[in-house]
Amino acid sequence: MTITSPALAHPASPMKRITNxxxxxxxxxxxxxxxxxxxxxxxxxxxxxIWWIIYSASPAENRADVLSGLNFGGGNFFIFIYMMVVAIQAMSITFPYALGFGVTRRDYYLGSSLAFVILAAIYTAGLTILAAIEDATNGWGFGGSLFATIFVGDTTLERIYVQFLLFLFFFFFGSAIATVWLRWKANGVAAFFIVLGILLVAGLALVTFTDSWGALGETLVSLGRIGIVSWSLVATAISAVAGFLLLRRATPRNSA
Incomplete structure (x- = not known):
């Protein structure tokens, strides 16, 4: 990431510091x-x-079934993972630079959070527009789904809500990982993922040994995509608070 020199030093107000x-x-x-x-x-x-190849190679009498099978895409999910990487990279690179201009850790974290919310809104708007075009063109003429998949919803408002919350989760989860790196470097990140892996395995074991997969499935079905994504706000809030607390004691890499 190439960094220019915005006016970070001695801004006029707290909001100016955050927006800088x-x-x-x-x-x-x-x-x-x-x-x-x-x-x-x-x-x-x-x-x-791929859709064109499948559509063209299918007999005319089977094309309706082919089109219905193309509705289950997930190729756009990469962008959510990528935003997590963006958050990790952005904070680990810009943090020492910002502190060099006298920015406080609090203002840095609030400004970073503002940037992530703006990016989440931008990408949510872009994906929602593309989903609307995909609907209007019947899956780009082939009945395919890349942006208007069943995973993000059927209506515009549903898609906005689901995608915006997913972006927030990945941005703030990524920022939490970045603060672990800034605080404890590579050993801390390794320990973080080890602990996370242990917790996930423990959770799977608990569900398995208590024979709760059926109950878990019923709960997820009853919640629906809106309910499930709404619960992600809890993880997003935990990530945001943890990131802020860790950043308060983080040391810039070049001074560690």
Whole structure:
């Protein structure tokens, strides 16, 4: 990430300090705004090509079944994972730079959070528009689903809600990982994922040994996608608070 020099030092007000930090994360739009859409465009072209091949190779009497089978796509999910990586990269690179200009850890974290919320809104809007176009064109003429998948909802409002909350989760989960790196470097990140893996395995074991898979499935079905995604706000809030607390004692990499 190439960083320019926004006016970070001695801004006039707390809000100015926070917005200057947010601007810092957009100093290199290639990483945050350009490359993700390029990769998504490549995935889109690949999907359309595959749909065309499948559609063209299918007998006319089977095309209705073929089209229904193309409704279950998940190629756009990469962008949520990518935003987690963006958060990790952005904070680990810009944190020492911002502190060098006298920015407090509190203002840095609030400014970073503002940037992540803005990015979440931008990408949610973009994906929702693409989903609407996909609906209007009957899956780009082949009945395929890349943006209007069943996983993000059937209506515009549903898609906005689901995708925005998913982006928030991955941004703030990524920021929490970044603060672990800033606080304890590679050993801390390794320990974090080891503990996370242990907790996941323990959870799976608990569900298995208590014969609760059926109950878990019924609960998820009753919650629906809106309910499930709404619960992600709990994990997002935990990640955000943990990230803020860890950043208060983090040391810039070049001074460790």
């Amino acid at each position: 930090v947010a601007r810092l994360h957009f100093a290199n739009p290639w990483t945050t705004l350009t490359l993700p859409w390029i990769i998504l465009g490549v995935i889109f072209i690949g999907n359309v090509s």
